[in-house]
Amino acid sequence: MTDHSAPDTFAQRVLRWFDQHGRKHLPWQQNQTPYRVWVSEIMLQQTQVATVLDYYERFMARFPDVATLATAAQDEVLHLWTGLGYYSRARNLHRCAQTVVEHHQGQFPVDDVDAMCALPGIGRSTAGAIIALSTGQRATILDGNVKRVLTRYHAIEGWPAQPKIERQLWAKAEAHTPDSRVGDYTQAMMDLGATLCTRRRPTCTCCPLQMDCAAYHQGLVDQLPTPKPKKTIPxxxxxxxxxxxxxxxxxxxxxxxxxxxxxxxxxxxxxxxxxxxxxxxxxxxxxxxxxxxxxxxxxxxxxxxxxxxxxxxxxxxxxxxxxxxxxxxxxxxxxxxxxxxxxxxxxxxxxxxxxxxxxxx
The missing domain is CATH 3.90.79.10 (Nucleoside Triphosphate Pyrophosphohydrolase)
Structure with missing residues (x-):
């Protein structure tokens, strides 16, 4: 088996797969400004791409830039969000636009991960995605798709949202992130989790990481990531x-x-x-x-x-x-x-x- 500590082989295989099979024609992949990427990343949180497509197009037609969004009425923002769910995302989106206009001269602080994380509704992974996809600067992400890929590749057991497990995953994500083609690598990792390394019935035979995926070789693919402990929903x-x-x-x-x-x-x-x-x-x-x-x-x-x-x-x-x-x-x-x-x-x-x-x- 290949040494898991070698980030070049991991990233290179992911990028070769992306060049052949990655998604490159989604609306938010065209003219990848920080604003356009940010809106798509917020919409895609806990929501499928197929659902987001029409919402994104309508939203961008009405709010083509951060200044337009910042000056809109919250009612109109929520109106265009109706049906997407998790409405705190829309409220934070509106507040974030206002913050960017009022405190950052209408420009996202993409040269500073900490400044991005300080904006309403933007966490560490979302900040990394915005920076990597819109500027190509080296930044690391760890969204749900990437967690699933890394959890299986390294056979990391334990619920990924636990602080201890999440710290391990961040370290792995950082180690695997390359110094070049970071935007493509970021998109590739999200695509890999969304299309091949899926929650159920992953397509391991087509995965560029199968040859040294620890979960695959140990027969743990169906058991990982470890599910959240079940609780009775009141x-x-x-x-x-x-x-x-x-x-x-x-x-x-x-x-x-x-x-x-x-x-x-x-x-x-x-x-x-x-x-x-x-x-x-x-x-x-x-x-x-x-x-x-x-x-x-x-x-x-x-x-x-x-x-x-x-x-x-x-x-x-x-x-x-x-x-x-x-x-x-x-x-x-x-x-x-x-x-x-x-x-x-x-x-x-x-x-x-x-x-x-x-x-x-």
Missing amino acids: ERSTCMPLVTLPDGHVLLKQRPAEGIWGGLWSLPEFESSAEMHHWLAWKWATAPAQALSRVSHTFTHFKLQIHPWLAPLNVSGQPTTTEGWRWYHPQKPDSIGLAAPVKKLLESLHQPQQLSLTESE
Whole structure:
């Protein structure tokens, strides 16, 4: 077996594979400015390339540079992010653009990894990717794909997110990163993990590292990386009334800036149907609310059971709302960010076949 400590052979084989099989025509691989690379790296965190493609194109068409993004309203940024999930990414993206404009004269500090890491939403690996891909300077990455490749290649056991294991992986990543063609090498490592060294059913026979991959030779490919220790995902429930006007408008409330769905517009939420009915009777005097079919939505740390209720309000015009509330028409949508399950519920109001009533509780 080849000496794993020789970074030249590792990098050279990865680069030869990339020259033949690597992805080179993705939108963010064209005109690789720090801004364009940064947006793509944030979108690609925990999201598949196929999903990101259309979002990236729309986002860049509306916000072609960091200055345009910095001056945009957060609602519009969240609106273009709706459906991508992990909305803290979008809020950090917006804050980061403002920071770059206000404190770095509109230029990403790509000559300083620490300065890049100090920007909102940019960690060590993302900083390395932006620097390597947009400038060609030597910088190291360790995203999920690279962790998987290195964990298998070196047969490193233990959950990769553990500090001790992560330190080992960073050391390996640093040792393997070459001094030249760093941008291509960075893209190659991400591609290798995304297309060959996949979580399930990796294509080892086509891998340029197979000849001295420790996991392959030890029969550990399916066991590595070591999975995160399983925990029971807790469940929470909430009641969401769809307070509707005869003209189709629905009452929305903006979520707090931090936390789940931070800054997005959602439906009012109540811990119980009794609390919701009391609020409807006191505030709106709606017709008796009708329960709709339950909607489940899974977050990283818990599952949310949404109990939606249809609460028609028989009035003319739009009642006045206070700050943080608004009337929204699903068929004449404003450019605001909506929580994904809420967006589906609103769309179902005008699609009778999808609107399922249940017996009132």
